[in-house]
Amino acid sequence: MTAAADTAPPSRLRRESAIRRIASRPEFGALLGAIVVYAVFTVLGYGGGFLRASGVAGTLQVAAQVGILGATVTLLMIAGEFDLSLGAMAGFTGMFAALSMTQFGLPPVAAVALTFVVALALGGVNGWLVMRTGLPSFIVTLATQLILRGLTIAFTRGLTGLTIVNVSPDNLSSPAMKLFSANLFRIDTGSFNVELLWWIFVVAVASWVLLRTRFGNWIFAVGGSAQAARYVGVPVRRVKIILFMATAASAALWSLIVLGLNGSANVNNGTNKEFEAIITAVVGGALLTGGYGSVLGSALGAFILGATNLGIFYAGINTDWYNAVLGLLLLVAVLVNTFVLRRASGAA
Amino acid sequence: MHLRKMLVGVGLVAVFAGACQSSASPTASGGASGGGAGAGSGKGLDIEVVTHGQSSDPFWSIFVNGTKQAAADTGATVNYSAPSGTTFDINQMNQLIDAAIGKKPAGLVVSIPDAKAEGPHIQNAIKAGIPVISANSGSDVYQSLGILTHVGQNEEIAGEKAGALMKAAGVTNAICINQEVGNAGLDARCKGFATGLGGKSTVLAVQLTDQSGAQQAISGALSADPSINGMMALGPTGAAPALKALQASNNTNIKLATFDLSKDVLDAIKAGTMLFAVDQQQWLQGYLPVNFLVYYHLYGLLPGGGQPILTGPGIVDKTNVDTVIANTGTTR
Numbered sequence: 255m256t257a258a259a260d261t262a263p264p265s266r267l268r269r270e271s272a273i274r275r276i277a278s279r280p281e282f283g284a285l286l287g288a289i290v291v292y293a294v295f296t297v298l299g300y301g302g303g304f305l306r307a308s309g310v311a312g313t314l315q316v317a318a319q320v321g322i323l324g325a326t327v328t329l330l331m332i333a334g335e336f337d338l339s340l341g342a343m344a345g346f347t348g349m350f351a352a353l354s355m356t357q358f359g360l361p362p363v364a365a366v367a368l369t370f371v372v373a374l375a376l377g378g379v380n381g382w383l384v385m386r387t388g389l390p391s392f393i394v395t396l397a398t399q400l401i402l403r404g405l406t407i408a409f410t411r412g413l414t415g416l417t418i419v420n421v422s423p424d425n426l427s428s429p430a431m432k433l434f435s436a437n438l439f440r441i442d443t444g445s446f447n448v449e450l451l452w453w454i455f456v457v458a459v460a461s462w463v464l465l466r467t468r469f470g471n472w473i474f475a476v477g478g479s480a481q482a483a484r485y486v487g488v489p490v491r492r493v494k495i496i497l498f499m500a501t502a503a504s505a506a507l508w509s510l511i512v513l514g515l516n517g518s519a520n521v522n523n524g525t526n527k528e529f530e531a532i533i534t535a536v537v538g539g540a541l542l543t544g545g546y547g548s549v550l551g552s553a554l555g556a557f558i559l560g561a562t563n564l565g566i567f568y569a570g571i572n573t574d575w576y577n578a579v580l581g582l583l584l585l586v587a588v589l590v591n592t593f594v595l596r597r598a599s600g601a602a
Numbered sequence: 603m604h605l606r607k608m609l610v611g612v613g614l615v616a617v618f619a620g621a622c623q624s625s626a627s628p629t630a631s632g633g634a635s636g637g638g639a640g641a642g643s644g645k646g647l648d649i650e651v652v653t654h655g656q657s658s659d660p661f662w663s664i665f666v667n668g669t670k671q672a673a674a675d676t677g678a679t680v681n682y683s684a685p686s687g688t689t690f691d692i693n694q695m696n697q698l699i700d701a702a703i704g705k706k707p708a709g710l711v712v713s714i715p716d717a718k719a720e721g722p723h724i725q726n727a728i729k730a731g732i733p734v735i736s737a738n739s740g741s742d743v744y745q746s747l748g749i750l751t752h753v754g755q756n757e758e759i760a761g762e763k764a765g766a767l768m769k770a771a772g773v774t775n776a777i778c779i780n781q782e783v784g785n786a787g788l789d790a791r792c793k794g795f796a797t798g799l800g801g802k803s804t805v806l807a808v809q810l811t812d813q814s815g816a817q818q819a820i821s822g823a824l825s826a827d828p829s830i831n832g833m834m835a836l837g838p839t840g841a842a843p844a845l846k847a848l849q850a851s852n853n854t855n856i857k858l859a860t861f862d863l864s865k866d867v868l869d870a871i872k873a874g875t876m877l878f879a880v881d882q883q884q885w886l887q888g889y890l891p892v893n894f895l896v897y898y899h900l901y902g903l904l905p906g907g908g909q910p911i912l913t914g915p916g917i918v919d920k921t922n923v924d925t926v927i928a929n930t931g932t933t934r
Contacts (some may be wrong), residue, residue, distance in 0.1 A: 302826030308850070309825065312818035404686070411663070415931070418660050418839075420865060443821075443852050474801060516813045516842070518866075525811035565816055567822030572808040574783075 262429060280539030281551030283594040287537060287587035288554045288561070289299035295356060295565025304568035305445030314446070318453035319508060323527055324534030324552040325453075325460040326504040330497045331535050333367045334465070334477040334544025335391040337501045342402035343522030347373045347502075348509030349406050352519035359491030369506050376415055377502025381495030394549070395525040399528070407521045434507070435514025449511045454555070461549040473497070477544030534559055537587050558587055609676040644678035644896035650702035651892070653713040653738060654695050654785070660838060661862050661884060665738070667932060668888025669711075679706070692719045694755045698811055698906040709733045709895025712746075714740025715785045719769045733898055735891040737746075738884065739787035750898070751906040753804055753890045755914035757787045757792035757881035763915050764834060764859060764880050765798020768900055771857050773832030774801040777823055781810045781840035789863060795834050799833045803834075810839050817843035817850070824851055832857045838864030841879075863918060865930060871923045880924075882914030885933040 276282060295304055303309050322342060329487045330337055337343075343514045347369050354365035380398055410417060425431060464470040472493045475483040484490050505524070513519050536542065537558055538551025562583050566576055626841060634782040651669050654663030666682055673680040685694040696719065697762065702710055703726055710732050713851040714720055715772055717740065717916070727734050728748050736744045736752045744752040774797055778792040806823050824830055833848065833856060837839035841860035848858050860867055861880045870876035897903045905911065918926050926934045 299822075299826070302822065304822075304825075306825065310819055312821055316815055316818055407686075415663050415667070416660050417663065418864070441852055445850060512814060518814065518842075520811075520839070522811045523813070527812075534931075564818055564822050567806075567819040568826050569825070570826040573805070573819075573823075576807060 268353055277594060279595070280546065280548035281554055282539075282549040283590055284548075284554035284587070286540045286560070287590050288558050290590070291351050291558050291565070291583060291587065292561050293440070295561055295569060298571075299565050299568030302566060302568040302570055306414060307441035309564065309568055311441070311444030312564050313557075313560045314450060315560070316450045317556045319511060319558055320527070320530045320534055321453045321553050322374060322449075322456050322504050322511075322555030323501075324538070324556045325456045325501045325549050326497070326501040326553040327462055327528075327531040328538060328540050328547050328549050329464060329473055331532070331540045331542070332477045332547040333494055333497050334480065335384065335494055335497065336395060336532070337380065337498060337532050338392065338528045339399040339402055340395075340501055340505050341524035341527035341529075341572035342399040342406070343373065343376060343505040344512075344527055345519075346376070346402045346406045347506040348513050348519040348523050349410055349419065349521060351506075351513055352421050353410065355421055355425045357413055357420055362425050362428040364365040366413060366430045366433075366510060369510065370503060371405040373502040373506035374499045377499035378495055379529060380502065381498030384498070385491045385494060403521075403525075410521050417521045417539060418518050422515065423517075426514060426517055429515045431510070438565070443575045447515070449515075452507060452511065453556075454508070457553045458547055460500075464549055469493070469496075474545060477546070479545075487577050519538040530559060533584055533585050537584065555587075558583075606675070607835050615880050622934070623704040637812060644676035644900065645677040645898060647676075647708040647896055648705060649673075649678050649680045649709045649711065649892050649895050650707040651680060651682045651711040651737075652695065652698045652702050653682075653684050653711075654662070654692070654715045655713070657701055659865050664931075664934065665884045665888040668885040668890075669892050670888075671885075672889045672892035672896075673686030676893060678896050680892055681705075681707075692716045695721045696720060698725065703727045703730055703732060705926070706730070707732060708899045709735070709892075711735050711737050711891040711895065712740070713786055714737040714820060717743035717747065717786070724749065735894055735896055736889045737887045738882075739785070742790070742826055744910070745908065750904060751894070751908065752910040753887050753894070753913060754910065755853060755912060756910065757790035758797075759792040759912075760861070760880050760882065760915035761794020761796075762798035763794075764791075764878075765800070765803075765807060766793040767798075767878060767917070768795075768832050768834065769801065771832075773799065774856050775827070775829050776801065776803045776834055777806045777820075777830055778803055779820065779833060779835045779840045779844055780805055780807050781816075781835075781837055783807050789869065790835075797918055799832070808840060808843065813843055816840075817846040820844050820847035821850055824853070824856070831855050833859075835860035837862050838867050841870075841876070842866050845875065848875070863926065863930070863934060868918070868923055868927050871919060874920070880914065881916040881934070883916050883934075885915070886913040 350372055351369040353367050354360040354368060355362060381396055384394045430538060438446045438448055462471060472488045475488050476490045476493050480490050534552045534555035535547060537555035538548055540547025562580055566579055645803050669680045669682055681700045685691045698710060700723060705825060710727050711722060714736050724734060724747055734749045738754045741752050741754055741756045778795055780788050782788055792805050808819050824847060833844050835844045844858055848856055857877050859877045863879050863881050867879050
């Protein structure tokens with residue numbers, strides 16, 4: 255049979271063995287990829303301490319931070335849209351929170367709340383623009399990315415003359431900021447922070463919404479075919495706008511975590527995060543064309559990214575090769591993923 | 603030594619300032635665009651400043667302050683531009699240089715992170731009769747390009763000084779943390795550092811836009827080679843994650859130093875967690891070239907005799923950190 259995966263009969267109409275059913279889950283390829291990548295760097299970086307507490311904590315930190323973004327981006331991609339403004343949104347919201355406290359003297363609780371309000375509003379604008387203009391979200395959010403990044407730099411330099419804004423220790427140790435950056439526990443020099451709980455929380459909620467709610471069905475429906483979804487009464491516009499708001503909120507969450515951990519906001523924070531989030535979604539089994547994907551898969555994708563990011567340093571590989579190794583590993587992960595999916599769905 | 607050279611530079615400015623007061627007749631060298639400018643006034647003159655300064659770097663804010671002060675002191679109009687992107691982009695910088703040439707300014711100040719790529723554009727400016735002074739990076743290439751003079755730090759000499767200081771502190775195996783791959787000036791710092799240190803020095807490339815990632819990456823490098831006992835950051839944005847990684851490692855044997863200043867760097871020096879910072883005193887790099895170009899345009903004056911005017915390396919350590927802190931954000 256030479257037909258591609260998307261012309262194969264829907265999987266629900268076929269009888270499948272238990273193994274095939276597990277293997278055809280969208281996150282299965284990502285699971286294999288995560289095991290392979292982690293094994294490779296365990297071997298290469300073992301002497302360097304990749305498996306020691308600090309290495310594990312570092313891997314999980316990188317994974318958690320990008321994973322928070324990946325979870326919401328996965329939902330958005332399943333609905334058939336991109337948000338390229340995500341990284342700039344993270345930079346903007348982080349700086350907004352920092353300036354709220356340092357320049358406008360807001361208490362941290364208010365700054366944090368206002369940051370989420372602003373993020374949701376900006377996400378709503380993204381979604382509204384995409385739905386209103388009918389232009390591809392790729393273009394619309396590319397424009398808002400540039401606008402947000404430019405506004406971040408202009409406002410920050412205009413207000414402070416600086417491009418890195420330090421938040422006072424008092425503000426940083428306030429409960430509102432600790433909510434995003436508190437240390438949970440330490441093992442040796444490895445520091446495990448509350449961001450891990452946020453990651454689990456976001457992945458759990460996103461996965462539950464996608465798989466267990468009516469809204470989740472709508473997400474798959476609008477991504478499969480927006481027109482068809484509209485005909486059967488799915489509120490396409492509302493679904494997509496809410497998802498754009500969700501990705502913006504996750505960007506705000508990311509930026510508050512980073513602000514709390516670093517004690518400062520940098521106008522360039524979050525650069526390229528939009529691509530990393532898309533990578534985790536795709537490695538996790540999401541299709542760029544929409545209608546298919548898995549939040550759990552994206553969490554595994556984030557783990558692959560974290561392991562690769564740090565594994566290179568723990569392995570002592572010359573860092574000039576960093577991007578090349580990263581790109582190669584991601585390519586392999588996606589190829590393995592696609593191969594497994596095709597075999598499992600009987601298309602190959 | 604270098605301090606003296608710097609003082610010479612400052613002294614020269616004072617001389618110029620004095621010259622402003624006298625009523626010397628202007629000898630306009632770049633056309634009569636300064637028409638009507640009275641003696642001692644750069645009013646009506648346009649000086650274009652194009653640098654590669656990454657917008658996130660607090661370093662460049664101080665440089666810009668220097669150009670602003672020069673504009674206020676001379677009366678000239680100073681236009682500062684730098685690539686708007688978030689990464690170092692030589693192509694965009696060349697476009698900015700071309701745009702600056704198009705304005706036919708009385709003078710052009712450029713930083714030269716990549717001489718090969720930028721050279722032809724700078725030479726277009728010179729061909730168009732615009733006096734050019736390079737600032738910050740470009741000390742090794744300005745003469746061959748036909749630039750009047752260079753105001754900055756010789757990166758390799760500064761690196762050697764830093765390496766020698768680290769060696770004196772007992773460092774034998776160091777990582778040189780490069781946060782801006784593609785900038786030849788940073789390569790020269792690492793090269794000079796390796797020479798001055800004499801021991802083992804490995805370059806570690808990190809990504810600035812992800813602070814947690816950069817910190818974890820440096821932790822990984824420290825973990826991979828426990829014999830590392832020195833970290834040389836090439837800027838405050840690289841020093842911040844290095845400092846965090848150092849604090850997380852609980853290893854008190856590792857000495858940390860950086861090029862260039864920031865609040866975090868100064869706090870760390872004061873607290874004793876950072877050994878020293880190499881300061882190239884970039885306020886002067888913004889301030890001096892604008893002055894030079896204004897008075898070159900008005901009176902044909904030019905210091906340096908074709909030699910670079912070094913603004914650094916000045917070393918900031920525990921002994922002088924308080925003075926520097928008192929002027930942070932404005933001139934330091």
